[in-house]
Structure formats: structure tokens, C-alpha cells
Amino acid sequence: MEKKIITISREFGSGGRSIGREVAQKLGIPFYDKELVDQIAVESGFAPQFVEEHGEHSPGKSFLSYAFAPQGVPGVMNGMSAADFLWNIQCNVILQLADKGPCVIVGRNADYILKDRPDALHAFIHADMAYRAERIVRLYGESEKSPEARLQEKDKRRRVNYQHYTGRTWGTAQNYDICLNSSKLGIETCVDILVNLASK
């Protein structure tokens, strides 16, 4: 069966987002990344900044989350934590997007949310630590923390979020149809493999 929906999960700094964008361009189908954040923000009433920060991160409640919560609609979250409320919206938005037609979706546990769709191809992109460290400094600039510490923190937050909402271990090969090491294989090779698989 033709794979119309491609989900790309990725380690921070691995180039997974760039790979997803190129795959979508080459296949001529929509690419959802920031657009997904905006749509979730609209549907949930949360600020995009909150969705971006918490959509893939640890599910703990924080006082800050309430500062971004939907205004003026008491009880809109039905007693759920802000993170759980956001997860529900995220699931609905991703399921709706997949129903609309072929697309590439980056992150936000879309591999799990769309695991029962036979027309979906689930990819995981990872890379060696040194490659990711060099890449985040080049793309996102320096910071007080070492790039390795930033990566470890991001990895941990994504792992906790994934485990919490899916019950699965993040980065386990069996969760995906294909996993690629972008630092070893190269970004272009990863793009070619995914485009070929989607076109079969």
C-alpha cells in the first residue's frame, strides 16, 4: 500500500525536521511542524509558545502553564491538567490532518497517534552526539549550557513525554518502520530513502 502519511520523530539536532521538509517538498505534499503548533494553539486556546514548549515535553503541571491557559472559559479543561488537555487536542488535530490527505508530520508523538493507519510510514531520525552538538550551535547559537547538556535535557524531556502518553520507550526501533542515523548516512541519503519508500 502506498504510504501517504509520513511521521518523523527525531532527536533534537539530528536534522529530522530538515529531512521532513525536504521529503514533503520532493513529494509535493504538505509539511506540518510549526503549522501544527499554530493549529493546536487555535483549537486549544493555549498560546503557541506554550504548545511549542509543552507539546513534546514533560507532562508535569507547572504554575506557569496556567498563565498560558485558555482565558475566560472556566472549566474548559474538564478537570484535566493543562498538559493532558493539550495532548487530547494534539491527538485530534493530528488525526484530522492525516484524514485530510498525504502529508509529512514532524514530532509530537504522531507515530503513536497514527500507529493504526496502514497508509502511514513512521520514521525515526537520530545522530551521533558530536554531530548534533555542532549542528545546534551552528543553527541555534551558543548558550550558557554546553551543547551536550542542552541535548541531554531535550532528549530527557522528549523521552518522558513519550513514555507518559504512549507507554512506549522513546527511540526503540520496534516503534518505527525505519530508523536512520543521519550523521552516518547523510541528510540527503535519508531524504532519498524516505521519498523512495513513500513512492513505492
Add this chain to the structure above:
Amino acid sequence: MEKKIITISREFGSGGRSIGREVAQKLGIPFYDKELVDQIAVESGFAPQFVEEHGEHSPGKSFLSYAFAPQGVPGVMNGMSAADFLWNIQCNVILQLADKGPCVIVGRNADYILKDRPDALHAFIHADMAYRAERIVRLYGESEKSPEARLQEKDKRRRVNYQHYTGRTWGTAQNYDICLNSSKLGIETCVDILVNLASK
């Protein structure tokens, strides 16, 4: 850099061995699987049956292991357990084979043993439980245990062996350059992807 050495780790019943054999044939390079067992047996003095059983399985000592141990050479194992002795021989044989030239090596933790070779491509093949269950009954026949129970037992033994000797978690995407779901992508597609990567 051209990838001359291809290691294939695999879930039992996923078709990883068949994929490895086809990749080697298409590339015109040696394929080491049973041949590896025989060579380890010769070098260790263990019976091939013991090497086959224990080379990828739990490292626990068993009384049975001593029945297969090298005969007539007291102290040949230098105080190591039979499993540790076998592991050392296995490492040496795999390192020597890789030095001899391009090849495909299936199983036996070769991904870890050759992790520092820049000319090696490390692949992991997995598949859905139903696909593996159907496949092992077709290829290896019925047994008193259900195919699912046989698969779970094999998976567990390989996981324990891998963890013990490598300190890594078996099936984690980051251990490999590429992981493929053979039941989702098809055996032929997996072969084509690996042949293309090795030929680049």
C-alpha cells in the same frame, strides 16, 4: 566512505538472515552466519552445537556447557566461564573476518564488536509479532510452545546476552545506522536499501 562490512542484527523470525544472505549475494561478498559458528567452534574447541546455542544467548553458566567444553586441555579457559570464553573467541573471529575484507555478518553482537570501524554499516531488522510467528512456523515447523512464546523466549535470551556483553539495550535505534521493519517494508525493499547504502 564506502561501507564494506555490513552487520545485521535481527529479531528471530524477522527475515534478517535471509536479507543478509541476499545482500551478500547481490554485492558479491562473503556471508557469515553458520560459517561463523563453525570457525568459532574450531578456534574455541567447543562443539558447533554449543556455539550456536550460546553465542547469542544468556551468559549464565550451565552444567551442560561443561559437557561441550574443550577436552583435554585443563585450564584452557583461564578461569573464565564457558560463556565468557566463547565471547572472547567470538570477538576475535569477527574482528579477523572484518579485517579480511568486505562481508555481511549476521548476529553475534557484531554491531558492537565492530562499532569503531568507520567502514561498517550496522543494520537491525525487526518485524511485527504476527509476521514473525507465521514465518517461524512455516520455516522451522510446529512446536509444543506457541510461536509467540518461542519468539518471546528467543527475544529475551538475545536481549540478556546483548546487555551483558555490550552494556547496551538491544533494539535501541541509536545502536544501529539503520533499522528496518521487514513486515512493513517487505524483504526485497530491505535488501535494496542495504545494497544501495553499501554501494554508495
